[in-house]
Amino acid sequence: MRPEIEAKLALNPSLVTSVLTGFLRDEVTKVGFQKAVFGLSGGIDSALTAFLAAEALGRDRVHAVLMPYRTSHPKSLEDALKVVEALGIPHTVIDITAPVDAYFEQVNRVLGCEASALRRGNRMARERMVTLYDLSAAMNALVLGTSNKTELLLGYGTQFGDMASALNPIGDLYKCQVRQLAAYLGVPKSILEKAPSADLWADQTDEKELGFTYDDADEILYQWVDLRMSPDEIVGRGYSERLVRAIVDRVRRNQYKRRMPIIAKLSGRTIGLDFRYLRDWGT
Amino acid sequence: MGWSAFRVAIAQFAPKLGDVSANLSRHLDYVDEAKRANAQVLVFPELGLTGYQTQDLTLEVARHVRHPDIQRMIQASRDLDVLFSFVEETDDCRFFVTAAYASGGRLVHRHRKVYLPTYGMFDERRYFAPGDRVRTFSARGGQAGILICEDAWHLSSPYLLAVQGASVIYVPASSPWRNTMAASEFGSHAFWRQLLQMYAQLCGCFFVFANRVGYEDGVHFYGGSGVMGPNGEWVAEGPASESAMIVADLDFRDVRRARYTTPLMRDERVRLVLAEIEEAVRRRSTDEAGD
Numbered sequence: 001m002r003p004e005i006e007a008k009l010a011l012n013p014s015l016v017t018s019v020l021t022g023f024l025r026d027e028v029t030k031v032g033f034q035k036a037v038f039g040l041s042g043g044i045d046s047a048l049t050a051f052l053a054a055e056a057l058g059r060d061r062v063h064a065v066l067m068p069y070r071t072s073h074p075k076s077l078e079d080a081l082k083v084v085e086a087l088g089i090p091h092t093v094i095d096i097t098a099p100v101d102a103y104f105e106q107v108n109r110v111l112g113c114e115a116s117a118l119r120r121g122n123r124m125a126r127e128r129m130v131t132l133y134d135l136s137a138a139m140n141a142l143v144l145g146t147s148n149k150t151e152l153l154l155g156y157g158t159q160f161g162d163m164a165s166a167l168n169p170i171g172d173l174y175k176c177q178v179r180q181l182a183a184y185l186g187v188p189k190s191i192l193e194k195a196p197s198a199d200l201w202a203d204q205t206d207e208k209e210l211g212f213t214y215d216d217a218d219e220i221l222y223q224w225v226d227l228r229m230s231p232d233e234i235v236g237r238g239y240s241e242r243l244v245r246a247i248v249d250r251v252r253r254n255q256y257k258r259r260m261p262i263i264a265k266l267s268g269r270t271i272g273l274d275f276r277y278l279r280d281w282g283t
Numbered sequence: 284m285g286w287s288a289f290r291v292a293i294a295q296f297a298p299k300l301g302d303v304s305a306n307l308s309r310h311l312d313y314v315d316e317a318k319r320a321n322a323q324v325l326v327f328p329e330l331g332l333t334g335y336q337t338q339d340l341t342l343e344v345a346r347h348v349r350h351p352d353i354q355r356m357i358q359a360s361r362d363l364d365v366l367f368s369f370v371e372e373t374d375d376c377r378f379f380v381t382a383a384y385a386s387g388g389r390l391v392h393r394h395r396k397v398y399l400p401t402y403g404m405f406d407e408r409r410y411f412a413p414g415d416r417v418r419t420f421s422a423r424g425g426q427a428g429i430l431i432c433e434d435a436w437h438l439s440s441p442y443l444l445a446v447q448g449a450s451v452i453y454v455p456a457s458s459p460w461r462n463t464m465a466a467s468e469f470g471s472h473a474f475w476r477q478l479l480q481m482y483a484q485l486c487g488c489f490f491v492f493a494n495r496v497g498y499e500d501g502v503h504f505y506g507g508s509g510v511m512g513p514n515g516e517w518v519a520e521g522p523a524s525e526s527a528m529i530v531a532d533l534d535f536r537d538v539r540r541a542r543y544t545t546p547l548m549r550d551e552r553v554r555l556v557l558a559e560i561e562e563a564v565r566r567r568s569t570d571e572a573g574d
Contacts, residue, residue: 019460019503022524026498167501276338278500280300 001176001215009222011177013184017052020169024056027167028142030283035141039128039162040064040083040091041199042076044182044191045170046146047083051185052169053144054087063139064091067128069100069200075190076199082188092135096127121200125161133164142166150175150217153225154247155254156198156210163257174222175214212243220247287536289423292322293529295508295521297497300334303344303369307332307352310367313528314359320530323423324364328455328495328508329396329432330380332356332369335457336499341410345372348383348390360385364423366493368431368455370411371395377412382429382455384422392420394429398437404459404502407433419447424489424533432456435478445486445548450538452486454479456494460503472505472523484515487542489533496524513541 001009028036036053040046053062066080077093084091100123104115115123136143145165147157149172157163170178175196183192196206196214207213220239223229224247231248235241260272269275294313299305310327317325329335332352333344346353346369356367364386371381371393380396395414399407417440419426428444428451435441435454444452461471479490489512496506509520510531519531542548 018524023498023501023503027501277340278300278336278338280498280500281340282301283299 001219005219005222006176009174009176009218011173011180011184013181016173016181017055017185020052021056024053024144024167024169027280028057030280031142032283033140033142035061035063035139036144037063037065037132037135037139037141038144038146038165039132040066040080041146042066042073042079042083042191043196043199044187045148045151045178047079047187047191048170048178048182048185049144049146050083050087050089051182051187054089055185059087059089062089063135063141064089065132065135066091066093067096067131068093069095069124070097071202072199073197073202075194079188079191079194082190086186086188094131094135096124096131100124100127117201121198122158122161124200125158125198129161129164136166144169145171147171148173148175148178150214150221151206152258153221153251153254154210154217155250155257156206157257159257174218176218211246216243217247220244221251224248225251288532288534289323290321290530290532291324291326291491291510292317292320293326293491293493293508293510293521293531294331295328295494295496295506295529296331296526297495297504298328298331298334300499301337301340301344302334303332303346303352306334307355310356311359314363314365316528317530318362320528322363322530324366326453326455326491326493327365327367328493329368329382329457330370331367331455331495334499335495335504336502337370338406338410341370341378345370345378347372347374348393353383356383357385357390358388361388364391366429366453366455378410379414380407380411380431381414382431382453384420384427384429384453386422391422392418392427392429394418394431396431396434397440398433400433404461405433417443419444419449422451424451424535427451427453429453429455432458435482441482441486445488446551446553449486449488450535451489451491451533452482453491454493456492457504458494460505472507475507479511480515483511483513484541484545485547487513487545487548488538489513489518491531491533496526513538 036057038049040050050064064084066077068077108114132143143166145168147163148170151157152171197204220234223234231244234244263270263272265273314325337344359365366382366384368382371379382394383390384392397414397417399411399413401408419428426448428449430440441452458471479492483490491510493508494506495504497504505523506521507523508529510518512518519529521527521529
């Protein structure tokens with residue numbers, strides 16, 4: 001990353017922490033909840049969410065849910081438990097192997113073919129979402145999102161799966177900023193240092209699958225999204241055209257994942273268009 | 284000389300979105316607290332009675348000045364002056380972002396927000412009509428003026444009040460925290476601080492900045508209210524991000540000294556400005572329909 005961009009993306013971590021913990025406290029309690037629940041994968045994003053939530057709400061008002069699948073790397077569960085231990089927060093382990101395998105056993109038979117790795121991965125992400133929303137009702141706790149700005153923009157996530165939540169404290173932080181804030185808050189070293197992975201199949205890493213590094217993505221996204229430079233301008237600054245196009249196309253292609261379903265307009269007041277209220281309406 | 288000093292209190296708090304009665308009772312609590320602090324003027328943030336992003340709640344939360352809720356606030360000014368802000372509805376059903384200054388149980392002045400931002404995250408002009416004047420009024424402290432949030436980001440606004448002789452300019456605001464993450468930058472917060480410091484020195488007057496706190500759908504309002512003196516130094520500064528009542532004494536002798544030391548407003552060439560603005564407007568309107 002070029003030093004001038006790196007400087008722009010360098011956080012003031014105490015200020016950001018105070019805004020994000022304030023956000024969690026305010027938006028959880030004003031809708032009548034006291035607690036938050038979230039999936040803890042062993043990766044850096046959910047670890048950061050855990051640290052922020054524990055600081056915002058207190059360790060007894062957060063609940064971590066660890067949801068391994070039989071092919072999950074054992075290190076993932078181990079790292080997730082390190083977070084639980086470091087924070088002293090309650091946690092539950094729910095193995096998602098049985099429901100996911102039962103589903104594909106049936107569907108593979110009905111469709112007469114083996115599900116692709118992508119379908120299996122999406123199903124796992126959605127199984128985790130279903131589990132979290134059930135525990136949300138069981139524990140009277142709001143579901144926290146753990147997707148960062150880089151993956152939300154790239155659409156590197158499963159719609160209605162890991163992208164689903166009631167509120168997301170880290171969705172406006174690029175991956176490199178997640179790393180900074182995680183280090184500042186004391187996320188365990190083994191989590192800070194390992195290669196990011198969705199861990200949906202063996203040897204998967206985000207950067208291998210995306211075809212570029214998070215640093216590359218952050219650097220280009222920042223200039224395009226935040227500084228509003230055109231892709232041509234960015235290429236003109238000496239970045240690879242192929243890389244810039246790949247990132248920009250990916251963001252555009254995945255816009256649908258970031259929006260609520262579109263509705264055919266018939267009436268004078270259509271939800272999402274001219275029926276406008278904040279979600280905080282009445283809170 | 285109309286005054287030597289008075290005490291101002293700023294209510295930095297988080298209004299409840301769309302709940303006028305809850306906010307009204309919050310306001311009245313602050314009135315009591317300000318009285319106990321012997322304040323003579325109490326200032327509330329922009330849209331303190333309604334919350335900021337009212338969107339389609341605008342129709343519900345709008346109040347005519349004759350509405351009992353607004354009359355209640357005006358009545359609350361019997362013992363100290365109160366500057367409060369709400370969605371004002373007119374007889375012809377236009378809606379304004381208004382700040383009212385009440386004193387002695389009477390409505391003394393109304394400022395309707397002139398600049399309604401629609402860029403970036405803002406969408407005010409969609410719901411509100413813009414005010415059409417920037418005027419001073421007689422208040423405690425001689426001539427005073429009001430600029431609501433975005434009004435103050437326009438260079439001409441404090442100028443217009445200063446040439447009318449304002450010695451205190453009140454700035455109720457609902458300013459969201461943005462572009463503020465980087466270690467090297469301080470975004471909207473720093474922008475406000477620099478702006479108030481520079482304006483106060485250029486105009487030789489006090490600025491009373493009343494910014495709200497709290498969150499609306501993840502948008503954070505950072506507070507940081509305070510009083511900036513005519514010499515460019517903070518007389519009082521509130522905390523960031525938490526509710527507080529900030530109290531400060533405004534001493535007119537500071538204005539007097541500043542205006543003697545650096546008599547910028549005395550030396551203003553108002554007629555030159557007027558002539559050049561007219562010429563600029565004439566030239567601009569031949570190219571485009573500027574207003």
